[in-house]
Amino acid sequence: MIVDAHVRLGRGREVSLTADRLIATMDTLGVHMALVAPDERCIAYDNRAGNELVAAAAAAAPGRLIPYAVANPWRGKAAVDELKRARDGGARALNVDSVLQGFDLLDGLLDPLLDFAAGEGWPVYVRTGTPPNALPMPLASLARRRPETPFVMGRSGATDFWIDAAPALRYAPNLYGDTCYAPWDTVLNELGGDPEIGPSRLVFSTDAPYTVPGAELRRVLDWPIGGEARRDVLGGTMARLLGAAHT
Amino acid sequence: MIDFHTHAPAWNDAGWLGGARFGAEEFIAFMDSTGIEQALVLSHDGLFNATPKANDDLAAFVAHHPDRLAGFGTVHPRDAGAAAEVDRMLGTLKLRGLKLHPWLQGFSMHERALDPVCDVLAQRGGILLSHDGTPPYSTAGQIAALARRHPSLPVVLGHGGLHDTWRESLALTVETPNLYLCICGTPPYAAREILAKAPSHKVLFGTDAGLSDRTSQDYAVARVAEIDGWGITDRQRQAMLVDNPRALLGAAR
Numbered sequence: 001m002i003v004d005a006h007v008r009l010g011r012g013r014e015v016s017l018t019a020d021r022l023i024a025t026m027d028t029l030g031v032h033m034a035l036v037a038p039d040e041r042c043i044a045y046d047n048r049a050g051n052e053l054v055a056a057a058a059a060a061a062p063g064r065l066i067p068y069a070v071a072n073p074w075r076g077k078a079a080v081d082e083l084k085r086a087r088d089g090g091a092r093a094l095n096v097d098s099v100l101q102g103f104d105l106l107d108g109l110l111d112p113l114l115d116f117a118a119g120e121g122w123p124v125y126v127r128t129g130t131p132p133n134a135l136p137m138p139l140a141s142l143a144r145r146r147p148e149t150p151f152v153m154g155r156s157g158a159t160d161f162w163i164d165a166a167p168a169l170r171y172a173p174n175l176y177g178d179t180c181y182a183p184w185d186t187v188l189n190e191l192g193g194d195p196e197i198g199p200s201r202l203v204f205s206t207d208a209p210y211t212v213p214g215a216e217l218r219r220v221l222d223w224p225i226g227g228e229a230r231r232d233v234l235g236g237t238m239a240r241l242l243g244a245a246h247t
Numbered sequence: 248m249i250d251f252h253t254h255a256p257a258w259n260d261a262g263w264l265g266g267a268r269f270g271a272e273e274f275i276a277f278m279d280s281t282g283i284e285q286a287l288v289l290s291h292d293g294l295f296n297a298t299p300k301a302n303d304d305l306a307a308f309v310a311h312h313p314d315r316l317a318g319f320g321t322v323h324p325r326d327a328g329a330a331a332e333v334d335r336m337l338g339t340l341k342l343r344g345l346k347l348h349p350w351l352q353g354f355s356m357h358e359r360a361l362d363p364v365c366d367v368l369a370q371r372g373g374i375l376l377s378h379d380g381t382p383p384y385s386t387a388g389q390i391a392a393l394a395r396r397h398p399s400l401p402v403v404l405g406h407g408g409l410h411d412t413w414r415e416s417l418a419l420t421v422e423t424p425n426l427y428l429c430i431c432g433t434p435p436y437a438a439r440e441i442l443a444k445a446p447s448h449k450v451l452f453g454t455d456a457g458l459s460d461r462t463s464q465d466y467a468v469a470r471v472a473e474i475d476g477w478g479i480t481d482r483q484r485q486a487m488l489v490d491n492p493r494a495l496l497g498a499a500r
Contacts, residue, residue, distance in 0.1 A: 015436045130411045131382055159409050159432050160350075160381045163263065181410075181434065183466030185459040186266070210436045212476030219469060 002031045002217075003235035005178065006095075006125055006154055006205040010039030010053055017209035019057035023064060025208065029217050032235070034206075035125070035242075037068040037095040044100040047071045047082050055089035066242065068095035068125065073109040074102065083116050092242055093117075096126045098134045105138045118149050123241040127154035129161050136161055136168035143172035150241045152176045152203060162187050170196045176241070179233065180207040180216055184223035192225060199229035203238045249492035250278070250286040252376070252405055252431040252453020253467070255305050255318075262295035262351075269462040271311035277456065277464045278315065281471045285315055285492075289346040289376065289405075291457065293321040297352065299332055306340035317496070319344040319376055322364060324354055330363040337371035343496070344374035346405075349384040356389040362396060369400040374499045376429070377402065379416055380409030387416040391423045401499055402426050403451065407433035407441055417441050420449055427495060429453045430487065435477050442483045448494065452487045 004026070009017050016039075026034060036057060037043065042050025047070050054067040069086030071079035083094070094117040096110065103109045105126070117124050126142075128134050136157040143151040151174060156165045158181040169175055169191065179202055182188050192199035204220050206213040220233055256268045269277075278286055288309050293301035302320035309316035320336040322329040322345070336342040345368050349356055356377070368375060375393075378385045387404055394402040402423075407430045408416030417440070420428040428445060430438045431453035442450055452474075456467035474484065 014440045155410075159406075183459070183469070185461050185465045189460050210434050212435050212473050215435075215469065215473040215476055219466075222465065222469070 001033070001235045001239065002029075002204070003238040004031050004034035004206050004208075005152060005203040005238045006180070007034050007036055007208040008039055008210075009036050009057055010042060010050070012040045012209070015209040019061065019065065022208065023061055025213050026064065029214055031206075031217070033064055033066060035066045035068055035093060035238070037125070038070060040100055043070045043095070043097050044072065044102075047075075047079070048085075051082065051086040051089060051091065055086065055091070058090050066093070067091040068093050070095050071113060072101045073113055076112070080112050080116050083113060087120060093122045094124045096124060098126070099130045104133050105142050110142075114146055114149065118146060123150040123152060125152040125154050129155045129158045131161070136164040137171075140168035140172040140175055143175045147174050150174050150176060152178055152241075154178050154205075155180055155207065156182055156187065156191075158182065166191055166194055166197060169201055170194070175201075176237065177202040178205050179203065179220055180205045180211060182219075184219055188220075188223055192223075192229070199225050200232040200237055202233050203241075204234045248283055248452070248471075248488035249496070250283045250454050250456065250467075251403070251429045251451040251492050252289065252455055253286045254289050254291045254455065254457030255308050256457060257291050258304055259292045259296070259301075264291065264294070264458060266458040267460055267462050271308055271316070273462040274457075275312055275315060277462065277467065280463065281468045283454075283471070285317065286456070287317050287319055287343070287376070287453070288457070289319045290321040294346070294348045294351050297321050297323040297326065299335070302332065302336050302340055302342065306336075306342055309342075313341075318342040319346040319374070321346045321348075321352075323352055324358060324360040324364050329360070330367045333364050333367045333373070334371065337368070337373050342373075343499070344368070344376060346376050348378040349389075350378065350381050353384075355384055356393045361393060365393065365397040365400050369397055372499050373400075374495065375400055375402045376405045378406060379404040380406040380412050380432075382412070386412055387419040387426075391419040391426050394423050394426045398425055400425060401495060404428045405453070406431050407437065410434055410437070413437040413441065417445055420445050427451060431455050435473065439477050439479060442479050442487065447483070447486055448491055450483075450487050451492050451495070
């Protein structure tokens with residue numbers, strides 16, 4: 001089973017993706033399931049519209065699309081209320097973008113949302129790679145404060161903060177790397193070959209619509225690793241992280 | 248096609264940016280495998296330890312196939328002999344340009360020590376290619392400020408702003424006459440936008456080959472193949488891969 005751990009639905013600044021187009025791409029590539037977050041505007045500002053968009057898309061494609069919940073932590077209690085609404089609409093994971101949402105990963109603003117995610121058994125996806133407030137090392141520190149919650153290090157620091165990906169994964173055992181953009185013959189080899197990390201700590205994502213999804217999958221298929229490890233990367237690990245969520 | 252951004256191997260393991268060692272013949276084999284006729288080979292060891300020997304080694308590497316490989320050496324601009332070394336690079340060593348990596352090498356593009364270096368480079372008909380896309384030392388605005396101080400020097404943004412500053416790199420390429428942009432490690436959606444909005448003669452492409460664990464440079468081959476999925480026109484592709492780099496190299500001679 002192939003699970004795409006991260007795509008964004010809707011219209012971004014330069015990109016757009018509809019649920020129909022996503023499903024068609026998944027069918028072409030043999031991707032069984034995708035975790036879907038809403039577009040940039042809805043992550044930053046109109047969280048309600050974004051959560052409703054991905055909930056509706058998931059409802060129309062049962063078993064294929066799994067909604068992330070988004071809420072800007074500056075909204076305080078209202079953000080947690082929004083997560084409850086999203087959960088009731090089918091969300092099974094929290095999606096965080098500290099650049100779009102304008103906060104520091106270690107400033108405490110996210111704590112109420114992480115408390116909620118922990119209560120639901122949700123994994124938490126955090127996009128990384130953008131200095132100064134979306135970087136692998138502070139995310140690792142955040143993850144260590146919450147050992148019960150699995151964190152996905154979205155984009156694994158791509159590109160220049162790939163140098164921090166391995167140290168971050170070693171520092172926080174509940175942190176998982178993301179394959180998108182990462183060449184297998186440089187970055188993935190380093191992470192997968194590290195005895196403290198290994199391929200099972202990595203999850204496949206296409207990061208559509210910012211990428212060429214087929215190229216993202218091709219890279220993981222070309223990576224010369226064992227069959228069991230590849231199954232973990234392509235979906236087994238992400239399915240286990242989702243399996244912990246309360247249903 | 249012309250690959251405007253590749254690297255020599257790390258002969259001296261000077262830093263963390265590793266990869267397999269390879270010879271010139273193996274690099275040519277990689278180029279042939281993916282349809283690259285000519286590659287600009289940028290310094291590797293020199294980015295971690297900018298010695299004349301690093302430039303000598305690079306010159307020896309590209310000299311194996313001068314019709315296929317062109318070298319860009321490096322200096323540290325604060326070295327007292329930096330301008331003289333650039334003169335030697337472009338003269339005796341027959342390199343074609345200067346590679347700078349401000350965040351890796353640890354200097355600001357606003358430092359005046361760069362001016363005599365760029366003066367010599369411009370007089371010699373060379374090209375400056377700088378890493379970009381990474382704050383705090385490698386943003387397009389900083390690099391464009393240097394380009395404005397040296398208007399006769401072609402200056403190339405080596406990574407098109409990568410993921411985080413590509414909009415800035417695009418904007419500065421539009422507004423700075425002697426600034427060019429190499430799509431290299433830039434995400435596909437940004438590449439598509441850059442090609443749609445930048446002056447059509449100013450966009451180049453590079454694979455960043457040379458850093459792979461394998462001599463076959465698999466990620467670089469994949470990056471060339473990925474262009475098919477970008478959704479760009481044949482005309483844009485021809486300009487980016489062939490016409491623009493050929494014109495820039497020809498004009499800089």
